[in-house]
Amino acid sequence: MLIFAHILSQVTKLVEEKLSTRVSKLPLSVIRILSDSVGSSDVIKLQAGDPDFPTPEHVIKEAQKAAEEGFTHYTSNFGIKPLREAISQKLKEENGLDYNPEQICVTNGATGALSLTLLALLNEGDEILLPDPGWPNYEHMVSVAGAVSIRYSLKRENGFTPDIEEIESKITQKTKAIIVNTPSNPLGAVFSKKVLEGFAEIAKRRRIYLISDEVYEKIVYDGNEHVSLGTVDDVFERTITINSLSKSYAMTGWRVGYVAGPKKIIEAVASLNSTFNACPSSIAQRAAIAALTGPQDIVKQMVAQYLKRRNFFVASLNEIPVVSATMPQGAFYVFADFSKFEKSSEKTAKFLLEKARVMGVPGNAFGPSGEGFVRFSFASSLEELKEAAERITNALRAMSY
Ligand SMILES: Cc1ncc(COP(=O)(O)O)c(C=O)c1O
Known part of the structure; x- marks a missing residue:
């Protein structure tokens, strides 16, 4: 080998x-x-x-229909309005997050959502806290943005949950944000509301953003519940919520994800989306509406x-x-x-x-x-x-x- x-x-x-x-x-x-x-x-x-x-079959059918109807052209760089409305509705009903469609930008998967968000936020030399172990792409994206990754550890002996004091000790004048990923890749850890409150408290006091990667939100076991970070402890204004349809609906190849957050940040992300991608696939966006609004069983x-x-x-x-x-x-x-x-x-x-x-x-x-x-x-x-x-x-x- x-x-x-x-x-x-x-x-x-x-x-x-x-x-x-x-x-x-x-x-x-x-x-x-x-x-x-x-x-x-x-x-x-x-x-x-x-x-x-x-x-799912009904998702594929909707994509076929969109293509046959000629829905095969550029869309808004924010993503199509009916999809942003469906996402807004989903975030309200399932996650308890009150984002209006203007606070949502549809991207090429969560990968697109995260990379554009990081480019929108980070200047050269800025610092950002990442989970260790964590999804490798976070570090790669931060490196491309010219910023510096600082790791906070998730140790097995602590049930792979963070030590909030360690995180606090790693925050400096240069820290712009913390990435939080629950349920976690690669650990499979699901952070409790109490752990999330720790992140929220730090973010508010140190005036930094929380980037909440929730792509595995629907895949939880043993009665565990996924809690969206933006619902915790008045930290909504400082939270940027990232999600996608890849894992929940077995749609990794369709490349539909989204970022929801403060309007100014979303406008910057949409502008970067326009610069680098023009827009997400028109057909896949129609399919995404079917996935979000269709049967969930x-x-x-x-x-x-x-x-x-x-x-x-x-x-x-x-x-x-x-x-x-x-x-x-x-x-x-x-x-x-x-x-x-x-x-x-x-x-x-x-x-x-x-x-x-x-x-x-x-x-x-x-x-x-x-x-x-x-x-x-x-x-x-x-x-x-x-x-x-x-x-x-x-x-x-x-x-x-
Ligand atoms: C933690 C995490 N975030 C984001 C992604 C990106 O997912 P996608 O771009 O397919 O939506 C992945 C993919 O493996 C992941 O594990």
Whole structure:
């Protein structure tokens, strides 16, 4: 397996091609490289955060209808009004957030929402607090914006929840915002209202923004409830809510997400949307209305499947003496501790790929606190997960564990 050599060759290539410093400084996405590097071999791929379910049929039908009707042109760079109205309604009813359609901009997924929001907010040298471990793209986006990422830790011994005192100690005159992600990728942690109140209190006192990434909001287990940060403790005015249809409706390829927040920020995001993307796909926007306003039982059905898979896969990992995994409360990832087997998460991921033919993501790709861990996605069929668990168990047993 030459994946790690491949990563090195990509870095070398960037240097040789004399690209901008902005791009040369950009860390490579290990997840993307892993995903692209293994073709149709017998590897079980548990590295990507992409639901294996099809997009609901009524959503596809609406896209077909839109295309046939000729709804195939540029739209407003804020997104079409009926979609912004549907999002506004959804945020009110489901999340308790009172954003009017003028406070919403539709983007190319949450990736578009986050990157444009960060470009709208951050100046060179500004600081922003990010979760460690956290979704790697946050750091990449901050780097492109010329700003500085400061990590706050989410430790396993604290149930992967933040230490508010640590966060407070990391805030300086340069801090512009804190990114909060619940349910969390890669940890599966769901923050309680009390934890969110800690963030809210700091944001108000230190006059900084909270960027709340809620893309996994609908995927929660064991009676856990997703609380939207903007509803907590009068912090609404300082909160920028990010969401998308990717994970909830198995629509990762449609690229529809959105940002909701103070009007001035949304206008800046829409202006950047116009500069970099013109607008989100017209057809996908129509499909998004169908997803948000159509039957929602489909989401519950998917979550019921994830639950079965989670229970099976996490229990299987925990039966291996050198592996230990906290039961995720949300999202569809398990962040498993392999440090008793091997301290380096990259070596473990390489070992699992070569000897078990199972692909996970080395934990250090999510930040320094991920060292020793490997993230697996259970957005794969139960059959695949059974096979993966057996292969991992056998590979480790062969090392006499
Ligand atoms: C925490 C988190 N935020 C945002 C995204 C981006 O989602 P999308 O751009 O598909 O909406 C992802 C995707 O994996 C994610 O894990």
